[in-house]
Amino acid sequence: MTKSKLALGLSTIALMATATAGFAQSQDACGLGVNSVRWIGGDASGSDISTVSDFEEQMALVLSGTNYVSQFELSSTTDVRIEAEGRGMSDPMFELYDSTGTLLLTDDDSGGGTSAMVETSLDSGTYCVLLRSYDNSPMTSYLRIGRQEHERLTSGVMDEEVISGVEEAINEALEDDMFSSDGMFDMPGLTCDSSMYAEPLMIGSSGTASVNEVPYWRFTIDEPMSVTITAEGDSADPYITLYDDYGGYLTENDDYDGLNSRIDMVDPLDPGDYCITMEALSDSYSPITVSVYEYDAEEVLMQSYASGEAAPPLDGSYPMTELADLTTRIRQDVRINGDVEWFSFYVPEGGLLLIEAITVDGGGDPFVYLYDDLGRQVGYNDDGPAGLDSMLATKITNGSYMLAVGDLNYGTGTPLRILLERYVPAR
Known part of the structure; x- marks a missing residue:
């Protein structure tokens, strides 16, 4: 009998929210x-996937930068399927470990779209x-x-229709002699070697x-x-996509900066032709x-500052607006014309920090990065929890x-409104 996903999800949330959670937990x-590790089936006996009559399922609420760990048993060698499917804009990924902590496998998008799946x-x-x-x-x-x-739970990357299409393409390739002597499939128009103009x-x-x-573009380096x-x-x-002169794949990129692409080959390339x-x-x-x-390593560092992917030093060498101390609430308007805008502020006492970035006219797609004074990333958000506005x-x-x-609507000059609020623990 198929379980009710909604019933499972709601009961799981309720159990997770109470101190007397129904899921037995194991330490470390x-x-x-x-x-805090939850048995997928409620307890050890109910989590033996080798013997359960149907799949076991949990709804995981994952806060920013945290992990959710679920545990299961196998009483015999078993062919298992592990799946994770996010809600809304969530993009789950998982790692599978054995009882000794050895990483066995990991997956991100094999379930189709942003869903993860392993068989x-x-x-x-x-x-x-x-x-x-x-x-x-948050997810x-x-x-x-x-x-x-x-x-x-997931559709999988290749359903029957896709598989049929791949098989048809391979058959056509065999008829057209598109396989090279080493058995590799030559995709016309995608690879490039010395024979290609x-x-x-x-x-x-x-x-x-x-x-x-x-x-195709080609360049040559002499050293x-x-x-x-x-x-x-x-x-x-x-x-x-970058290839060497023999058609060997090196790397590729899409959307490094807005919709523009960039490849940084930090390790020196050998002398020769590249395509x-x-x-x-x-x-x-x-x-x-x-x-x-x-x-240019310095230019790359400046690019990282400009995109928000790395934090500049707090020594005044990079443009940054200093805000007032965050005692309770700060509101700030800004117009983004390309590079990110940087702000610094001081928090006199710890607690919960809530940051929101919204578009004033509804035409933008804001994102936020938060760093501490050493440049360590504390958090990031884009499109959450609803719409294109950000909340961290x-x-x-x-x-x-x-x-x-x-x-993300790069260079449009969209006006944004930023809100910083600090909440302190109850005493």
Whole structure:
């Protein structure tokens, strides 16, 4: 009989919210250093996936930057399926550990979309599933563990229709002799080697063309060199892939900066020819400016500050607006015209910090990063808990903090309103 997902979820939330939770808990299960671990089936006997009549399921409420750990048993070798499906914009991922704390496997998106799923055979024993949010933001997710004959929670990456399409493509490739001598499948128009014509590009220079005009660019380095490759063209939404002269895949990127792409090859490339393949995810007729230049660590650091992905020093060397001490509440308006705006503030006493960033005219998509005075990331949020506005809630101690506020609608100049509120523990 299929369990009611809603009933399970509501009962789980209620149990989690009380001190007398119905889920038996074990201390430091699987050697993960976690003191609160819930049996997937309520207790050890109900969590033996080898013998249960149906799958077991929990609803996990994961706060920002935290983990949720669930435990299950196998009394015999069993083919199991582990699945996690988020609600709303949640993006769950999980890790599977055995009783000794050995990491066995991890998954993010194999369940289709942002859902995680693994099907595997496990020997008898005790196992733990550590569930967390991919971007460390607050998350609500269902976790289901069962045998492979039980009902699925996720759709899976490849359903029957997709598999049929892949098989058809492979058959066509065999007919058209598209497999190379080493058995690899040559996708036309995606790989690039010395036999492919590519528009030449000098180190330290740029070239502009649409993907339809120039699908490949080539550059040459004469001595070992770290390089940076950028592709800029918001209307095109460029996607770039780097290959060596033999068609060997090196790396790829999409949406490093807004819709623009960037590759940083920090480890020096060997002397030789290299090829960049171009794809336009939006408009293949729209121009894209491609640049190749020597990697500059200082420039990359400045880019990290500008995007909010790293915190600048609190020594006045990088533009930052100093706010008043956060005793109770601060409201600040800002207009984002590209790079994030940085703010610093001091918290005289620890507690709960709530940060909200909303669009005044409803036309933006804000995000926030929070760092302590050492530059350690305390929290991040985009699109939560509802809509495109941001909300971050996290515990803090007294001290100095840095807040970066940005807008994913890059360069639109959208007015944003920021709210910082501090809540202290009841006494």
